[in-house]
Amino acid sequence: MSEVKQELWYTDEHEWVQRTADGTLRIGITDFAQHQLGDIVFVELPGVGTTIEQGAEVGTIESVKTVSDLFAPVAGTVMKVNEALESTPEMVNESPYEKGWMIEVELNNDVEEAVGKLLSAEQYEQLISDEQ
Template structure:
């Protein structure tokens, strides 16, 4: 069974979103997604300062099995990229919610409004239970 954290929000494309203390959000892929992908060997992410649009492709994640697109769960500006993933992409497998986070984003609208468009942990658990 994959781990789903209660304090996060989720997308149907298996990204998670965590609200940070300074009003930005941190984004990564879920434990379910990393299990489905297998061993992660490469992560391509947008650069700092890039503008991302909710639902749009923002990068790719490559495993020994496949290459998958990453999608923006929110609209905003990338403030920080997890540079550790360049040399150690396997952090996504080892720690998808902590060390394997991907980007931090300043949301272009009210944070609560942006998060309300995403799935709760319970909704995401229900979604993945059927996959």
């Protein structure tokens, strides 16, 4: 069974979103997604300062099985990138919610409005139970 953290928001595309202490939103892929992908060998992410649109492709995740797109769950500007993933992409498999986070985004709009469009943990659990 995949881990779903109750304090996060989720997307249909299997990204998670977490509000940080400084008001940005941290984004990564879910435990379910990393299990589906298998061993992750490469992660390509946008650079700091990149403007992203909700729903748009913002990177790729390559595993031994496939290459998958990373989609932006919110619109905003990339403020931080997890540079450790360049040399150790397997951190996404080992710790998808902690060490394997991908980017932090400063929103273009209100946080509550942005996360209101995302799935709750309960809704995401239902989504992945339907996919298994």
